Every structure is written in C-alpha cells, then in structure tokens.
Amino acid sequence: MSDLLLGLRLYARGAGMVLRSPRLLRLGALPALVTALFYLxxxxxxxxxxxxxxxxxxxxxxxxxxxxxxxxxxxxxIALVAAVALVSVLTFVAVTLAVGGPFYEKLSEIVDDTVGTVPDGPGRSWPGSVRDGLLLVGLSVLVAVPLFVAGFLPVVGQTVVPVVAALAGGRLLVLELTAPALERRGLGFASRRRVVRSRRALGWAVGVPTYLLCLVPLVGIVAIPIGAAAATLVARELRGEPTGLPSHRPAPPARGEPSPH
Structure with a gap:
C-alpha cells in the first residue's frame, strides 16, 4: 500500500473517530471555535x-x-491571497493548538488508547506548545515570502504557487499536529521533523486535506480535531505501532532515538 493511500485511509479513520464521538469533537472544536472568531x-x-x-x-x-x-x-x-492564506492557516492551527494544548493532548491520548496503548511518556507541556507554535509561525512566514514573490510570475503564480503552498502548509501542519503523540514517545522537535520527513506522502495525506479545509471559514473548527486525530494515527504508523489499518512496511526510529519495540 502506498504511503499516500495509507495516509488518506488514516485521515478517513481519524475523521470517523471524531465525527462519531461527541467527546472528541467537543475537545477539539472548542479551542478552534474561540480562535476562529478572532480570525474571522x-x-x-x-x-x-x-x-x-x-x-x-x-x-x-x-x-x-x-x-x-x-x-x-x-x-x-492572487499572490497576496495565497501568501496570506498560508500564513493564516498555519498561524490559526498554531494558535489553536497553543490555546487548547491540554484539550488536544487529551484528544490524542484517547485516540491512542482506542487503537492501542498510550505510551507512558512525558507528554507535551503548555510552554512547549507555545514555543513550537511560535516556531511554526516563523517557518510559515519564511515559506510565504518566496511564494508571494513567485506569485508575481504569470501563469506560474496562479497555478504552481497555490499547489506548492498547499504542500508546504500540509507538511508544516502535520509536523505540529503529530507533536502531542510524538512527544509522548520522547521525540523532540528535531526528531519529530526527521520522522515526519522520512515518509512525506504519509504526512501530506493528512496535512494537505487539513490545510485545505482550514481555508474555508469556520470549517477549521472541525478540521483541526479531525487532523489531530488522524495525525495521532500517523504518529503511531511512523513509530511502527498498530493503527487498526495494515501498514505496508514498518518505519525505522528517528536517528538517535530508541526503537519503539
């Protein structure tokens, strides 16, 4: 099974878990709703x-x-809207996860417990969520600037730039959304980045749909908890743990990190 197809199946599974569980939906939607009102x-x-x-x-x-x-x-x-959209979506997610850190930590734990075991790790602290959120904002600005400049190019700016923005945004989003689950497994920011980068298509399959849905006003209220649940499943797949779906190959641990087995 290709990583892209596997990631889409994990995204669908995460969506089903959230939409069928009022508790998960409330946990993820409340912080997103508060943030969405300001962004709207x-x-x-x-x-x-x-x-x-x-x-x-x-x-x-x-x-x-x-x-x-x-x-x-x-x-x-068009170039301005594409750049603003990229920064807005990523900062929206970063602010939502920072504001609702304990909510998304609990959501991730519930998803972990539903499909397997919850690792006995340190978890994610609120200051850590804020720090990583600020880092995500900084990275989004660095990505948005060249995309904005490229947006001035005829044809390319109206076709290639939005696609690149979605891929870059999806990559950064999944890096942040997998943070609670991967930090529970003892991985810091650098290790999380290496692990997510090792299977890009898997991350894009969850990050890009979340990014695109967050472009629609108020839809992000539901898209973020769905993305958080799916990203927890992705974290389990990246660490070679059961997700409830067949995996085509086990993932090696990040360099310098202990094996999950």
Missing part, C-alpha cells in the same frame, strides 16, 4: 481592504494601459 474578524478586514492593499503594492502599474494594469492587479491580488 481579521478575514473580514482583509476582504474589506484587499483592493487598497493591491493598489499599494502595484504603484508601478499606474501608467500602464487599463488591460495591463488590471492584469497586474489580479496577479498581485
């Missing part, structure tokens, strides 16, 4: 002033012909 207000402001922002970014086109000026404004507008 910010989105309204962005939409209201998008035309003004595009105008500020395209002073070079004021002397161009109407057709060329309109084209430049559309290209810049």
């Amino acid at each position: 207000a910010a989105l309204v402001v962005l939409v209201r002033y998008l035309g003004d922002l595009v105008g500020l970014l395209t002073p070079f086109a004021t002397t161009w012909s109407p057709g060329a000026r309109d084209t430049a404004e559309v290209v810049v507008g």
